[in-house]
Each structure stands twice: as C-alpha cells, then as structure tokens.
Amino acid sequence: MRKPWVVGVLAGLLLLGACGDPSSGPESAPPPVPSAPKASSTTHQRPAATPEAETDTEAEPNTGAGTGTKAAPAQHARPTVLYLGDSLAMENQKVLGGLMRDELKARYTSAPYSGTTLCDYLEGTGEDSLVPSKDKAAALVRTLRPDFVVLQFWGNAWDYTPCMDGIAYDTARDKYFARYTADARRLTDQIAGAAGGDRPKVVWVLQGPDPMTPDRVRRVNAIYERQAAASGDMLADAGKAVSPASARYTWSQYLPCTAYEREHSAYCTQPSSGRTALHIDDDYLHFCLVPTTSTPKPCPVRSPGILRITRAITRAVAAQLD
Numbered sequence: 001m002r003k004p005w006v007v008g009v010l011a012g013l014l015l016l017g018a019c020g021d022p023s024s025g026p027e028s029a030p031p032p033v034p035s036a037p038k039a040s041s042t043t044h045q046r047p048a049a050t051p052e053a054e055t056d057t058e059a060e061p062n063t064g065a066g067t068g069t070k071a072a073p074a075q076h077a078r079p080t081v082l083y084l085g086d087s088l089a090m091e092n093q094k095v096l097g098g099l100m101r102d103e104l105k106a107r108y109t110s111a112p113y114s115g116t117t118l119c120d121y122l123e124g125t126g127e128d129s130l131v132p133s134k135d136k137a138a139a140l141v142r143t144l145r146p147d148f149v150v151l152q153f154w155g156n157a158w159d160y161t162p163c164m165d166g167i168a169y170d171t172a173r174d175k176y177f178a179r180y181t182a183d184a185r186r187l188t189d190q191i192a193g194a195a196g197g198d199r200p201k202v203v204w205v206l207q208g209p210d211p212m213t214p215d216r217v218r219r220v221n222a223i224y225e226r227q228a229a230a231s232g233d234m235l236a237d238a239g240k241a242v243s244p245a246s247a248r249y250t251w252s253q254y255l256p257c258t259a260y261e262r263e264h265s266a267y268c269t270q271p272s273s274g275r276t277a278l279h280i281d282d283d284y285l286h287f288c289l290v291p292t293t294s295t296p297k298p299c300p301v302r303s304p305g306i307l308r309i310t311r312a313i314t315r316a317v318a319a320q321l322d
Contacts, residue, residue: 085152208239236316
C-alpha cells in the first residue's frame with residue numbers, strides 16, 4: 001500500500017522543480033470538463049512567466065461559477081484588482097479574473113510567475129529575480145493604482161529562486177521563515193510607498209495543506225496573518241476551501257462535493273460517491289486537473305480546487321466592498 005504513495009511523492013517533488021522546493025505554487029483557468037484525475041508536475045527548468053500582465057482589456061471566458069456574493073455597492077462599482085503570485089496564481093488567474101469581473105465588476109490585472117517567492121516581486125532585486133522590473137509589485141501599483149493587491153505565494157524557497165540566496169525550508173528553516181517574514185514586510189512597504197496616499201488593501205491568500213511539510217504551510221500562513229494584522233490589511237483563507245471541514249491542515253486529494261458542485265456536474269468529478277478531485281494523482285500541489293506543462297499557463301480545464309480557491313478570494317474582496 002505504501003508504494004503508490006512513495007511514487008506519487010517523488011513525482012510531486014520533481015514537479016516542484018518549476019515551482020520551488022517542497023514549498024511552491026501553481027496556475028489557473030476555465031473551459032472543458034476534467035477527465036479522470038491525474039497529477040500535475042513541475043520540471044527542473046526556469047519557471048516561465050505570463051507573457052504579459054493580463055488586464056481586463058482581454059476578454060475573459062465566463063466560468064459559469066458565481067461566488068454567492070452580492071454585487072459591489074455603487075461607490076465601489078468597479079474596484080481595480082491586481083493579482084500576483086507563483087504557479088498557483090498562474091493556474092488560477094483566468095478563473096479569478098472571470099469571477100472578479102462577473103461578480104464585482106472589477107478592473108482586473110494578473111501578473112503571476114511560476115516558481116517565485118515574495119522577494120521576486122520586490123524592487124531592487126534586479127537580475128536576482130524571476131520577475132522583470134515592469135512586473136514588480138510596486139511598478140504595477142504605480143501604473144494601475146489598484147484598490148486591492150492580491151498576493152498568493154505557497155512558500156517557494158529553493159536555491160533556484162536567486163533572490164532567496166539559497167535559503168530553503170529543508171536546509172535552513174529558521175532563516176527561511178525569517179526571510180519570508182522580512183520580505184512580507186518589505187513587499188507591503190513597497191506597495192504602500194508606490195501608491196502614495198491612496199494605499200491599496202493587500203490581500204494575503206492563505207494556502208492549503210501540504211502533505212510533505214504540513215507545519216511549513218501553517219507557519220507561512222501565520223506570517224501572512226501577522227503581516228496583515230500589522231499593516232491593517234486583509235486575509236483570504238482560500239486554503240480552508242480545499243481542506244477537510246474538520247482538519248484545516250490535513251491534505252486530501254478528494255473532498256465531498258459542495259452544493260454548487262453537485263448542481264454543476266463538471267465540478268463534481270465522482271458524483272456516484274459524492275466527492276470531487278482537487279489534485280491529479282501525481283501532483284499533490286497544483287489544483288489543475290491536467291498535468292502542468294513546461295511552459296506555465298492558466299489551467300485549461302474546469303477544476304474544482306481552482307474554483308474553490310478563487311471563489312474564496314472573490315468573497316474576501318467583496319466583503320470589503322459592502
């Protein structure tokens with residue numbers, strides 16, 4: 001019984017190559033219906049970025065998924081939302097954009113880069129970063145003047161991300177958490193400085209369970225919680241939406257279908273057993289129900305985990321507009 005698990009874990013570790021060390025991130029999108037769950041991996045090659053930051057000048061396919069939140073009031077009729085992050089944000093970006101536009105009438109821009117950490121989005125990192133200068137958080141804030149900056153980072157570290165200076169969770173845990181804490185503060189400060197007096201709300205997305213390093217994710221989320229509290233920002237507990245109801249940090253490949261998923265069969269992958277797949281068999285990290293590719297891009301199939309995560313983010317933003 002242990003062999004399939006070991007094989008799956010090893011595949012997951014290889015998959016993380018394009019994301020980070022046993023602490024990385026994914027991608028997103030809508031259209032087709034998922035086939036039988038299979039896993040998503042990452043390869044050992046330089047994580048590619050979105051070709052250009054996606055803005056709401058580009059048509060966004062309707063996901064057919066409402067958030068259950070009411071429309072923003074008139075004075076907030078069109079909030080401007082900027083979405084940054086790693087491979088999880090990469091796979092999520094089109095679905096989130098569709099929800100933000102449909103539910104909140106938002107002006108939306110996304111600029112995720114697979115394999116990144118918080119420090120990649122800091123100005124001043126130069127060539128020691130996977131994010132080009134034009135897509136640094138502060139640069140985009142100066143250009144777009146967003147009302148919300150949504151940050152989704154799973155906790156990449158490994159020495160493939162140059163700005164982390166080789167600090168990884170597996171080899172230097174204290175330094176890893178200290179670095180994330182410092183970078184969360186610096187990134188918040190740079191966003192505030194770039195905005196001037198009209199500061200956007202930073203939305204820290206809390207991550208879901210990790211079967212390999214469960215305590216790491218818990219502590220990374222705690223860093224985001226402390227930073228949000230210190231700077232008067234906000235949280236979106238998207239990770240709770242992909243966790244068992246009674247076990248927030250217990251990883252599961254399948255969860256019971258929600259009422260929405262039962263009503264929309266594309267999102268309840270195993271209706272006979274009343275459960276749905278969050279991950280494919282050989283990728284415990286990503287939520288896209290097809291394998292990741294060597295060139296990172298939004299998820300091309302309907303994936304329940306992605307919809308759950310993006311609905312949670314959309315609800316958190318909507319709550320601020322009430």
